Amino acid sequence: MEKTTKETILDTAEHLFAENGIAGVSLRKLISEAGVNLAAVHYHFGSKDGLVQAVFRRRLEQVNAQRMKSLGELRASFGTTRIPVKDLLQAFLTAPVLLSKSTGGKGRNFFRLIARAHAETNEVVNDELYASLKEVIQEFLGELSRSLPELTPEERAVRLSFVAGAMVQSVLLPLKPKFEKELMLKSLSEENVLDMLVAFCTGGMSYQAEIGSGGKK
């Protein structure tokens, strides 16, 4: 059974968007790589925006459903006990980072795509990102308020955004060839990156400035 034209377009778009960003991919480059006709894009998706939306929606739903599932398992496992920060972050970060594994290892396009979504200016992408992420943010922040009651709600929210930033950078930076060489990041597996990411974010989330040293150095 062959891959349908629609799927071919989606997969090729995902690959090219992840590598070059949305603005960096024209429909003509896309169809040339995919081996389909130009009009097929508009037939199946209505417009380039429609294609963008479809590409991102497919993975974002998957990622955030997985995050909610992992959070549910943690809640069932810990009951009324505080869930450790590390476990929460693991649940938050594993889904996007290891997405390529769970989909049969079609490559690392998926994770890169999710990371792109966070760094994109495109309005369609940001709308999709927000819609799919809204519930996840609420639930994780709610759980973090139990695990880290010593922080203010504002501080928890900001730090969670730092977590997202670190995640994004972990996959976008290796796309920049010169930095990859400079920092020797090329030989990192996704599991390695995930472990380092969870460790870093756990430390960052849990960090408590020593009281009394609030003044000057």
Added chain:
Amino acid sequence: MEKTTKETILDTAEHLFAENGIAGVSLRKLISEAGVNLAAVHYHFGSKDGLVQAVFRRRLEQVNAQRMKSLGELRASFGTTRIPVKDLLQAFLTAPVLLSKSTGGKGRNFFRLIARAHAETNEVVNDELYASLKEVIQEFLGELSRSLPELTPEERAVRLSFVAGAMVQSVLLPLKPKFEKELMLKSLSEENVLDMLVAFCTGGMSYQAEIGSGGKK
């Protein structure tokens, strides 16, 4: 004394690039906002790429010179003693975050621009970023190897990239209106963001996973 056409173009470009990304700003939008002639861009900068290069170079040099200066002061102050991680990160993060203050508070365009530089696909931008950042990365990683000898060089490099990611997100995320509302990030001053950023990154950099819990949970 009036602002020259060249300066007007640079300032307007900086503002628009920071807000919309490079690909999202056409030269015609730019000159319309700046109130100059279209050909003036090519007269003064040769091409759009030339303009992009000029816009980023101006600030990147400033930021990284400031970083090196702060690092030098720390070295002079601590001598052969290990510089605390927090101080190193403060030196690394203060310059970009507080850039707008040091230039007379023309707005927060500058920091946003630096953050954009990290998230951009544009090749010219990445070349500029790399050229200006290469020495800084080497020096800070070298100093971090003394402050955090228990980490591998690879791990230090990856964590430093996480730091950059958190920094980028801290300024790019508030540009997304829906997330700003959801996370209640709008009323944060640059000093607040800097403090939270340094705290988070210090925790992340210094975090040491307890040995023996390396297996399953």
Added chain:
DNA sequence: CTATCATTCAAACGTTTGTTTTAATTTTAT
């Protein structure tokens, strides 16, 4: 004043962009 240089201006150039159109083809259902 005048010659020279730097700068600004309006207009047009050739490409590339996303999109639409109309016809040909393939698939599906009766």
Added chain:
DNA sequence: ATAAAATTAAAACAAACGTTTGAATGATAG
């Protein structure tokens, strides 16, 4: 087998893009 629907194909469209041109204007120096 045939009618209907879904899909693919080739071509053209209008708009926007970065860029170039050549004349007009401004400032500067001899």
